[in-house]
Amino acid sequence: MAPVKVFGLALTNAARVMVCLEEVGAEYEVVNMDLQAMEHKSPEHLARNPFGQIPAFQDGDVVLFESRAICKYVLRKYKSAEADLLREGDLKDAAMVDVWTEVEAHTYHPAISPIVYECLLKPTMLGIPTNDKVVEESLEKLKKVLDVYEARLANHKYLAGDFVSFADINHFPYTFPFMATPHASLFDSYPNVKAWWERLMARPSMNKLGADMAAAIKAA
Amino acid sequence: MAPVKVFGLALTNAARVMVCLEEVGAEYEVVNMDLQAMEHKSPEHLARNPFGQIPAFQDGDVVLFESRAICKYVLRKYKSAEADLLREGDLKDAAMVDVWTEVEAHTYHPAISPIVYECLLKPTMLGIPTNDKVVEESLEKLKKVLDVYEARLANHKYLAGDFVSFADINHFPYTFPFMATPHASLFDSYPNVKAWWERLMARPSMNKLGADMAAAIKAA
Numbered sequence: 001m002a003p004v005k006v007f008g009l010a011l012t013n014a015a016r017v018m019v020c021l022e023e024v025g026a027e028y029e030v031v032n033m034d035l036q037a038m039e040h041k042s043p044e045h046l047a048r049n050p051f052g053q054i055p056a057f058q059d060g061d062v063v064l065f066e067s068r069a070i071c072k073y074v075l076r077k078y079k080s081a082e083a084d085l086l087r088e089g090d091l092k093d094a095a096m097v098d099v100w101t102e103v104e105a106h107t108y109h110p111a112i113s114p115i116v117y118e119c120l121l122k123p124t125m126l127g128i129p130t131n132d133k134v135v136e137e138s139l140e141k142l143k144k145v146l147d148v149y150e151a152r153l154a155n156h157k158y159l160a161g162d163f164v165s166f167a168d169i170n171h172f173p174y175t176f177p178f179m180a181t182p183h184a185s186l187f188d189s190y191p192n193v194k195a196w197w198e199r200l201m202a203r204p205s206m207n208k209l210g211a212d213m214a215a216a217i218k219a220a
Numbered sequence: 221m222a223p224v225k226v227f228g229l230a231l232t233n234a235a236r237v238m239v240c241l242e243e244v245g246a247e248y249e250v251v252n253m254d255l256q257a258m259e260h261k262s263p264e265h266l267a268r269n270p271f272g273q274i275p276a277f278q279d280g281d282v283v284l285f286e287s288r289a290i291c292k293y294v295l296r297k298y299k300s301a302e303a304d305l306l307r308e309g310d311l312k313d314a315a316m317v318d319v320w321t322e323v324e325a326h327t328y329h330p331a332i333s334p335i336v337y338e339c340l341l342k343p344t345m346l347g348i349p350t351n352d353k354v355v356e357e358s359l360e361k362l363k364k365v366l367d368v369y370e371a372r373l374a375n376h377k378y379l380a381g382d383f384v385s386f387a388d389i390n391h392f393p394y395t396f397p398f399m400a401t402p403h404a405s406l407f408d409s410y411p412n413v414k415a416w417w418e419r420l421m422a423r424p425s426m427n428k429l430g431a432d433m434a435a436a437i438k439a440a
Contacts, residue, residue, distance in 0.1 A: 064316075076308075
């Protein structure tokens with residue numbers, strides 16, 4: 001059987017999908033998209049994702065987009081006793097995974113992603129100067145989020161409880177590059193968050209994707 | 221057994237939870253939160269949701285926040301042959317439900333919600349004038365989203381496929397009040413979207429919550 005395909009780069013949201021594929025040990029092929037050649041707006045890609053964004057995903061006749069939806073598909077399809085990151089067999093565990101997955105999407109991501117864009121992607125990949133006002137406002141938002149995370153992680157080893165889940169690894173795509181910005185030391189003020197992040201980065205999946213992402217940023 | 225509790229008003233994101241509870245026929249109690257008295261920032265509510273937002277939800281010792289996570293809990297717990305709105309038993313169907321649920325969260329919602337705030341909640345409930353520039357920019361974004369929806373709904377009765385799902389009813393909390401703004405006629409240019417919306421509004425759950433939401437806006 002042909003391996004599943006991820007359309008995109010080992011950067012931002014596509015990296016979320018790749019971390020999940022690594023977690024479950026699935027074979028996959030990355031189809032690099034040339035964003036400067038506008039390949040993501042080609043008719044071929046619009047058939048995969050009508051909004052013309054990356055990542056997209058293909059598994060035979062199943063064609064998906066939206067990174068968090070793709071991740072759930074991957075985590076369900078390749079679920080095992082060792083890799084059950086959604087815990088859908090347990091009503092309460094699954095709910096806690098969902099709650100903190102939604103927190104990442106609606107609260108953490110909007111605070112951290114502008115800092116990554118402004119401090120890393122804009123100057124490095126796009127040659128555009130950083131907007132300091134956006135960075136400052138986003139740092140203020142991020143501190144409020146990290147206050148909540150710090151309290152949560154004082155009582156639980158991971159966000160959804162004392163088990164690692166999609167809610168945690170879902171934080172990889174922007175937290176990893178944030179650690180390459182001049183603001184990385186912010187996490188030093190949040191020891192529980194910092195220990196959580198180090199625990200996650202010790203996972204082979206995140207370690208591997210971290211190396212791939214660093215290479216993708218360097219090559220850009 | 222005590223009915224489950226929803227903390228919030230039959231408005232915006234809390235209405236998403238209530239529609240799901242109606243869909244599955246669950247008994248529930250709405251605990252109204254007095255937002256002007258800052259009840260959502262009280263220690264009691266912060267114990268339910270550390271970010272101090274509504275809705276929150278309680279089912280015995282299960283306490284949840286984030287409306288879409290609460291909805292999934294409700295739809296799993298009360299799932300039946302007649303009401304299976306997540307379709308988690310089918311890998312492909314579940315993935316399509318997730319894809320279009322994520323589209324609502326990341327693409328549709330950011331386009332439509334500012335229009336509802338600016339044209340309805342601000343002048344009616346908060347006594348603040350509408351920012352026309354925000355409305356115009358959001359309308360342009362919404363048109364691009366509706367172009368994609370129109371094409372999707374030309375080939376499928378509902379967003380995830382030919383079955384109604386959470387991906388559809390998830391659109392209720394902002395689409396219903398949008399229809400009370402001066403821009404409601406925008407949907408006339410999208411006949412497939414309009415027919416989809418009318419099909420959804422004919423559902424008893426959405427019909428009931430529509431009446432509750434209209435009353436909540438009027439009372440505010």
